Amino acid sequence: MTAFILVSGTYTGGWVWQELADRLRESGAEVYPATLTGLGDRRHLAGPGTNLETHVQDLVELIDHVDAQDVVIVGHDYGIHPVLGAADRRPDRIGRIVHLDTGIPQDGEPALNLVPDQKLRELLLDGADAAGADWRIPVPAHEDWQRWGSTAGIPDDALARLTRLAAPHPLGTLRQPLRLTGVSAELPTTGVLCTGNGSSIATVEAFVGLGDPRFQALLDRRVTFFELDTGHWPMLSTPDELAAVLLKAAAGDGYRLDPAASERPAHLRPFLLDVPERPRERVGHVDLYLPEADGPRPAVVFVHGGPVPAGVTPTPRDWPAFIGYGRYVASLGAVGVTVDHRLHDLADYERAAEDVAAAVERVRDDPRVDPDRVALWFFSAGGLISADWIAVPPPWLRCVAASYPVLAPLPNWGLTDARFRPAAALATAGPLPIVLTRVERERVEIAATVEEFLTAAETHGRDIEVIDVPEGLHGFETMDPTEETRQAVHDAVRSVLAHLEG
Structure with a gap:
């Protein structure tokens, strides 16, 4: 009994x-x-x-x-x-x-x-x-x-x-x-x-x-x-x-x-594309992957998700996916930027947002970067940080991208601050281009936040470019190397770079 x-x-x-x-x-x-x-x-x-x-x-x-x-x-x-x-x-x-x-x-x-x-x-x-x-x-x-x-x-x-x-x-x-x-x-x-x-x-x-x-x-x-x-x-x-x-x-x-x-976690598996190595410079918490080009070049800043517990090694900018994205963007003529921010706990979003903002300013001050042509690309739970940039986009921000993002705080996160709600930020976003990579096999609780965001975009008359990944998984760049997932990375990168031209 x-x-x-x-x-x-x-x-x-x-x-x-x-x-x-x-x-x-x-x-x-x-x-x-x-x-x-x-x-x-x-x-x-x-x-x-x-x-x-x-x-x-x-x-x-x-x-x-x-x-x-x-x-x-x-x-x-x-x-x-x-x-x-x-x-x-x-x-x-x-x-x-x-x-x-x-x-x-x-x-x-x-x-x-x-x-x-x-x-x-x-x-x-x-x-x-x-x-x-x-x-x-x-x-x-x-x-x-x-x-x-x-x-x-x-x-x-x-x-x-x-x-x-x-x-x-x-x-x-x-x-x-x-x-x-x-x-x-x-x-x-x-x-x-x-x-x-x-x-x-x-x-x-x-x-x-x-x-x-x-x-x-x-x-x-x-x-x-x-x-x-x-x-x-x-x-x-x-x-x-x-x-x-x-x-x-x-x-x-x-x-x-x-x-x-735990022996071979998904985020430490190889990047799904075979991309050429590019020179990498490390300045503080920021890494720059440099293209073969003369004069200032546009930049793409990649923002990881989390929370990533303090003390975890390697840190996100040394994860294969972010190294891969940085190299890939650099091979196509832009500066790839990865950054470690301090989203160690759900209470750390304000601090993480400050870290990202400081990293962006550091990148724009680099003489090899065109300060008027920058894109921000957010991943997973880093998606909440995008709200700051979507709400009041500066003129030099040419595009915001998001891959399998969390676009609203999950119910048990306790984030009541309206600042980190990208759907609400769409009301003042203006014509800022947004590229969203959506995976078919997303976690239910995260997929609901993406649908909330897209519904808000329709309400505000915003045209979001959605790149769907059939059978794709959250973190597919190292979890799910297929022709479909490789094509999704190609399409997303080229779309973001196209918004940086001109």
């Missing part, structure tokens, strides 16, 4: 699992939806001293009263913090930990680190009074639940119920650091990723490939994954599908990451 302990996130209690619990019980499982101190029908038990340790103890006591031998404990959102704390103290009772659309907190991390809305997180870090709270965080208004994760798929009546039954959340539970001995890290684990909230297996694999040490433990064969095509609250939006996934997780099923992905 499997017993599921279900632990929800901020503001909610055991009531949020009602439909899911019914489905699991129908399968023959025992189900224990937890209501933590200060939440649900236990809201009156909270006080200024209620903290993460309070909630850990709540779960330890619950675990001790469950008779079943096979206990699967599920943590959603904030709930993963007390789940890990309790599992660390009762590892012999836990058969599997399920991370339900949430992060992988480490020892010493407070749950505030998982709050997706960056501005709200900063307010709560600086002081409760600034957030309009005392020792509790007020319940979000009906329309503000998106600040905590995508509400995609939640029926209207369920969202209304979420708002009606929510309780102010004790602030101390988010501020107190999680303390772990490490024993819970040895337990079998499953991640359930909600693509409508911006999470996917492909994203996890990408971070593993980058060498981020926080993700290397996910290569363990006891770690499995599932995806759900819904928003952040699958217990409300897709309870049937979530029940099926949890039952499979309890049985040890699920997708397992390929250890070979």
Whole structure:
């Protein structure tokens, strides 16, 4: 007999699992939806001293009263913090930990680190009074639940119920650091990723490939994954599908990451074109690939995506794809420029945008570059930085290009700053040429941002040149060397260079 302990996130209690619990019980499982101190029908038990340790103890006591031998404990959102704390103290009772659309907190991390809305997180870090709270965080208004994760798929009546039954959340539970001995890290684990909230297996694999040490433990064969095509609250939006996934997780099923992905990650494989070497000059965080030409030449600045964890080597400008693009552009008579910027975390977009702007000015000041003929080419999550340039394009910017770009912040990124929304920037872009390379097999959550951008372009009467890549993958330049992908690179490069002529 499997017993599921279900632990929800901020503001909610055991009531949020009602439909899911019914489905699991129908399968023959025992189900224990937890209501933590200060939440649900236990809201009156909270006080200024209620903290993460309070909630850990709540779960330890619950675990001790469950008779079943096979206990699967599920943590959603904030709930993963007390789940890990309790599992660390009762590892012999836990058969599997399920991370339900949430992060992988480490020892010493407070749950505030998982709050997706960056501005709200900063307010709560600086002081409760600034957030309009005392020792509790007020319940979000009906329309503000998106600040905590995508509400995609939640029926209207369920969202209304979420708002009606929510309780102010004790602030101390988010501020107190999680303390772990490490024993819970040895337990079998499953991640359930909600693509409508911006999470996917492909994203996890990408971070593993980058060498981020926080993700290397996910290569363990006891770690499995599932995806759900819904928003952040699958217990409300897709309870049937979530029940099926949890039952499979309890049985040890699920997708397992390929250890070979970390040995030869996709971004370090060879560039799909055989391009001639060109002289490369390195100045600070900028590399210039120089053409065989007299006099100033136009330049193409390539802007990588991310986040790329600090300390990862080689850095993006030494990745084969960017070396390849720089050389290819230089072989056709323009200066190819690659740059390392500091998008190490989702909170770093402002700093990364400043780095890109400084790199562009450095390039335009180089006597071998025609300062009046520059193109900017953005890749993947670097696409958000394009909004600055699209909104108010300077006269020397002849073209903006984007390959498999992220063109709107994903729901779980917490970026509420309108500055990094390329679709909104189109309203003031004017006649700036935009070349967009779109891959057919894009991640669902990223493809949605591209469609949002193209819809906005149609609304504003903007003609975007779209180069489609049949069967193309995100990062196809090193992942997918085919005739179609090679042709897409040829077409995109030649289109961008054509806008630089004259």
